[in-house]
Amino acid sequence: MSKREEAIAESHRLAVEISEVCDRPTILMEVCGTHAHQFARYGLAQLLPDHLQLLSGPGCPVCVTSASEIDAALMLARLSDVTVATFGDMMRVPGSDSTLSREKARGADVRVVASPIEAVALAERTEHQVILIGIGFETTTPGVAVAVREAKRRGLSNFTLLCAGKRLIPALDALMAAEDVSLDGLLGPGHVSTIIGAGAYREFVMRHRVPCVIAGFEPVQMLRAVLALTRQLRDGRAEVQNVYRGAVGEEGNTKALAAIDEVFEPADAEWRGLGVIQAGGLRLRERYTQFDALTRFEIDPPDSREHAECCCGEVLRGATRPQECCAFGIACIPENPLGPCMVSSEGACAAAYRYEA
Amino acid sequence: MCVAIPARIVQIEDDTATVDIGGSQSTARVDLIEEVAVGDYVLVHAGFAITVVDEEHARETLALLREAGLL
Ligand code: SF4
Numbered sequence: 001m002s003k004r005e006e007a008i009a010e011s012h013r014l015a016v017e018i019s020e021v022c023d024r025p026t027i028l029m030e031v032c033g034t035h036a037h038q039f040a041r042y043g044l045a046q047l048l049p050d051h052l053q054l055l056s057g058p059g060c061p062v063c064v065t066s067a068s069e070i071d072a073a074l075m076l077a078r079l080s081d082v083t084v085a086t087f088g089d090m091m092r093v094p095g096s097d098s099t100l101s102r103e104k105a106r107g108a109d110v111r112v113v114a115s116p117i118e119a120v121a122l123a124e125r126t127e128h129q130v131i132l133i134g135i136g137f138e139t140t141t142p143g144v145a146v147a148v149r150e151a152k153r154r155g156l157s158n159f160t161l162l163c164a165g166k167r168l169i170p171a172l173d174a175l176m177a178a179e180d181v182s183l184d185g186l187l188g189p190g191h192v193s194t195i196i197g198a199g200a201y202r203e204f205v206m207r208h209r210v211p212c213v214i215a216g217f218e219p220v221q222m223l224r225a226v227l228a229l230t231r232q233l234r235d236g237r238a239e240v241q242n243v244y245r246g247a248v249g250e251e252g253n254t255k256a257l258a259a260i261d262e263v264f265e266p267a268d269a270e271w272r273g274l275g276v277i278q279a280g281g282l283r284l285r286e287r288y289t290q291f292d293a294l295t296r297f298e299i300d301p302p303d304s305r306e307h308a309e310c311c312c313g314e315v316l317r318g319a320t321r322p323q324e325c326c327a328f329g330i331a332c333i334p335e336n337p338l339g340p341c342m343v344s345s346e347g348a349c350a351a352a353y354r355y356e357a
Numbered sequence: 358m359c360v361a362i363p364a365r366i367v368q369i370e371d372d373t374a375t376v377d378i379g380g381s382q383s384t385a386r387v388d389l390i391e392e393v394a395v396g397d398y399v400l401v402h403a404g405f406a407i408t409v410v411d412e413e414h415a416r417e418t419l420a421l422l423r424e425a426g427l428l
Binding site (some may be wrong): 034035115116118136139140142143148191195216217218246247248253255256259346 | 360361386388389390391400403404405407408410411416417418421422427
């Protein structure tokens with residue numbers, strides 16, 4: 001048997017076992033966008049029993065960036081003599097009235113960077129003010145922290161950060177508290193967890209008595225995580241389990257966590273779909289506030305206004321499925337997205353459109 | 358955008374390594390991980406190695422990301 005055939009056989013075996021173990025209506029949430037993508041791509045949901053529902057969660061940093069943060073990025077891009085450096089995924093995300101990509105077409109200097117460090121290097125080479133759009137979860141924020149630290153060390157006075165980093169666990173707390181969401185278990189995100197560690201979920205799991213199993217992105221591993229969740233539910237347990245042992249440890253990446261902690265402190269932040277979450281984001285610590293773009297350019301972004309038809313907020317909470325959005329596949333398609341969930345390849349709407357529509 | 362890509366360390370100079378990602382070379386910072394050596398496999402996200410992984414895991418993940426069109 002080839003590796004692929006082995007994997008398919010194992011998937012089917014796991015699916016059978018899941019059907020045997022899962023004896024009641026169950027709702028599981030895949031927190032991470034890549035999990036949603038993989039479930040859809042490999043048709044894994046079809047292997048599972050009908051009474052086991054999988055919902056996509058808020059786990060794509062592009063999708064949860066608030067309209068107000070995107071508007072702030074657009075306002076910064078429209079200033080003269082500035083260069084905006086952003087991860088590529090942000091280019092087409094709609095703010096209230098434009099996108100970074102449209103601003104670029106209109107003449108703004110917007111550049112896609114693969115690493116936050118590239119933005120620092122850019123600032124060294126130009127007279128322009130370079131503004132890094134610092135979105136991301138704990139996977140990305142350590143690198144952003146290093147970039148800020150480096151800008152300080154190199155004495156750069158033309159580098160700033162639009163501070164839009166998010167913290168995962170407070171968002172999961174907000175999700176559990178949302179009235180229109182009910183969940184029996186969580187599939188924990190693989191790569192965020194390499195940084196925060198399996199230990200980061202323990203208190204959360206105790207607080208809400210909801211099982212959480214961390215998985216990587218391999219289909220078989222994801223099904224193993226689903227099986228582990230259904231077993232916990234059958235046995236009335238709520239524990240943190242980690243089936244992504246190769247990459248996720250109990251403590252996480254302590255060096256990366258220390259980098260975040262040196263540069264940032266937790267702050268309330270607005271998440272699309274979840275509202276303002278206490279300690280759900282990051283702000284620069286006092287010794288780094290000189291690098292805050294909103295302060296340096298005196299930008300005060302308006303409150304978030306989202307496209308009236310877009311239900312990304314509900315989709316991100318798992319309260320609505322992408323196909324239930326009235327714009328899905330009609331006014332909103334990947335080439336012309338109304339909301340971020342259709343832009344990002346990890347967005348739930350993009351995954352649903354690509355594989356299920 | 359939280360996906361991290363497996364890469365093999367080819368050369369290390371100070372904080373920066375040359376890495377091989379399934380045949381193409383790129384650079385990655387290695388100052389966020391403890392002890393890393395040439396020949397090790399790491400997961401790279403947004404230009405930073407975030408964890409060391411074993412070779413088998415790296416190869417499998419790479420094949421998977423390719424197949425899933427995420428690379
Ligand atoms: S289909 Fe489009 S408009 Fe509807 S929720 Fe998804 S991204 Fe928003």
